[in-house]
Amino acid sequence: MDPFLSQKAGWQQGLSSHFDPRIKIVAISFFMVAVIFTPYHQPFKFMMYFLSLLLLAVIERIPWKEAIGKVILLGPLLLFLGLSILLFAKNEPQENFDIIWNISLKSGLTFFSLLVLTLTTDFYDLIRSLEYFKVPRIIPALLSFAYRYNLLLQKEARRMLLAKEARSFGKKKKIEEIKTLTKLLPHIFLRSLIRSERIYAAMLARGYRGKIQTLKQFKLKQTDFFFIILFLSVITAIWVWA
Amino acid sequence: MKKKIIEVRHLSYIYPDGTQALRDVSFSVEEGEALAIVGPNGAGKSTVLLHLNGILKAEGKVKIFGQNLTKKNIREIRAKVGLIFQDPHDQLFMPTVADDVAFGLFNRGLNKEKAEKRVFSILQALELKHCAQKSAFDLSLGEMKKVSLATILVLEPEILVLDEPTMNLDPGTKKAFIQLLKKIPKTKIIASHDMDLVYELCSRIIVLDKGQVVAEGEALDILKKSQLLEAHNLATPLSLILDQSKI
Numbered sequence: 246m247d248p249f250l251s252q253k254a255g256w257q258q259g260l261s262s263h264f265d266p267r268i269k270i271v272a273i274s275f276f277m278v279a280v281i282f283t284p285y286h287q288p289f290k291f292m293m294y295f296l297s298l299l300l301l302a303v304i305e306r307i308p309w310k311e312a313i314g315k316v317i318l319l320g321p322l323l324l325f326l327g328l329s330i331l332l333f334a335k336n337e338p339q340e341n342f343d344i345i346w347n348i349s350l351k352s353g354l355t356f357f358s359l360l361v362l363t364l365t366t367d368f369y370d371l372i373r374s375l376e377y378f379k380v381p382r383i384i385p386a387l388l389s390f391a392y393r394y395n396l397l398l399q400k401e402a403r404r405m406l407l408a409k410e411a412r413s414f415g416k417k418k419k420i421e422e423i424k425t426l427t428k429l430l431p432h433i434f435l436r437s438l439i440r441s442e443r444i445y446a447a448m449l450a451r452g453y454r455g456k457i458q459t460l461k462q463f464k465l466k467q468t469d470f471f472f473i474i475l476f477l478s479v480i481t482a483i484w485v486w487a
Numbered sequence: 488m489k490k491k492i493i494e495v496r497h498l499s500y501i502y503p504d505g506t507q508a509l510r511d512v513s514f515s516v517e518e519g520e521a522l523a524i525v526g527p528n529g530a531g532k533s534t535v536l537l538h539l540n541g542i543l544k545a546e547g548k549v550k551i552f553g554q555n556l557t558k559k560n561i562r563e564i565r566a567k568v569g570l571i572f573q574d575p576h577d578q579l580f581m582p583t584v585a586d587d588v589a590f591g592l593f594n595r596g597l598n599k600e601k602a603e604k605r606v607f608s609i610l611q612a613l614e615l616k617h618c619a620q621k622s623a624f625d626l627s628l629g630e631m632k633k634v635s636l637a638t639i640l641v642l643e644p645e646i647l648v649l650d651e652p653t654m655n656l657d658p659g660t661k662k663a664f665i666q667l668l669k670k671i672p673k674t675k676i677i678a679s680h681d682m683d684l685v686y687e688l689c690s691r692i693i694v695l696d697k698g699q700v701v702a703e704g705e706a707l708d709i710l711k712k713s714q715l716l717e718a719h720n721l722a723t724p725l726s727l728i729l730d731q732s733k734i
Contacts, residue, residue, distance in 0.1 A: 397624065444580050446542045447578045447580070448580070448590075450540050450569075451590055452566065452594035456593075458589070458593040459581065460583075461586075
């Protein structure tokens with residue numbers, strides 16, 4: 246199972262998977278701010294950022310195979326961005342390369358930091374933390390439902406594909422397969438819509454009034470304070486280092 | 488004479504797409520009885536159930552405990568009528584089983600401590616404590632059905648409304664689930680075309696077809712009318728045939 250979709254992703258036996266998710270969100274947010282506001286012509290600082298994040302990732306035992314797979318996904322996006330800048334920006338070539346370097350470096354590091362966060366924290370804990378940070382209620386609720394029903398929709402889509410396969414004879418051209426797939430998409434959306442209506446009805450039946458609460462309560466521990474102080478100190482030290 | 492706790496009079500409902508789902512449906516339910524609403528697919532069974540909890544509103548009258556369903560008393564009515572949906576994936580939408588069971592309690596205004604206590608006591612009663620921290624997606628269908636039941640029982644409703652409770656269950660799980668339902672001493676309204684379940688659990692039957700009540704009576708009387716059942720795509724339960732052959 247894709248660890249991004251698995252509830253067990255955050256239950257790995259890493260050190261910080263036991264840290265309070267709110268602390269981790271604060272730590273990673275601070276890290277991203279530091280990365281973004283560090284001038285790009287200070288490669289040593291970026292190397293230090295990367296090493297501190299790498300250390301955290303090693304301690305947390307993130308699943309490297311999946312993490313690398315996700316990082317690679319960023320490649321085509323950066324390539325597209327880079328080519329666009331090179332082809333269309335009316336700057337000096339050196340200036341263009343600087344912009345590309347700046348974007349690649351910072352987006353790569355922030356993306357990696359988010360990977361460390363999501364791969365070591367239970368997804369629902371992240372959502373609950375968003376509620377704690379007063380993100381409008383509708384956003385955590387939507388994320389929670391999307392996560393809960395993602396696998397179910399995948400399962401339904403797979404069943405539909407299987408039914409289609411069972412009625413296909415001989416090899417089809419790729420383009421025809423893509424056409425069939427696009428025809429399936431509206432059906433999947435329709436099913437999702439019908440299901441969402443049923444879920445809402447089930448919520449109303451149990452007295453839903455617009456607020457979703459869970460039993461889990463976060464409690465800050467000494468280790469949480471130790472982690473956040475240490476992490477923020479290291480990142481601040483790198484950031485302000487002349 | 489027992490008290491009538493549900494009265495449905497001249498209920499008609501048309502879905503937004505123009506499909507007439509119910510036509511002049513009338514029936515009543517007495518306290519403590521188990522009523523089955525049977526009928527073929529698309530007969531309107533689920534639509535009737537959704538009216539009992541105020542999720543759908545239509546022409547006609549629905550009285551619960553003598554009160555007409557209105558916007559003002561809808562919360563009070565929903566507290567008394569516990570509705571269990573056909574597909575447990577619709578009923579179980581929270582991160583964990585425990586959160587799902589607690590959902591209704593929080594909506595009733597219970598605090599975390601009280602809610603947690605009641606959640607774990609109901610999970611223990613239904614032998615589901617080991618599932619508490621699991622996601623519904625990780626459960627078997629039988630477990631999901633039991634958890635769906637727990638989400639309603641924890642709210643201590645006076646009436647249990649179940650939509651196809653045994654659908655897709657294997658025979659063993661189905662039998663166990665029926666036994667579990669039998670043990671619950673509440674008024675039950677069960678929509679199903681599983682006639683074995685109806686035979687085991689229900690004392691009275693309403694046959695619904697094309698949105699209309701086509702027959703109503705004591706469970707055994709209706710179940711013995713094989714022609715009536717076959718005319719509405721139903722069948723005499725095998726367990727009844729077996730019991731009769733023993734006699």
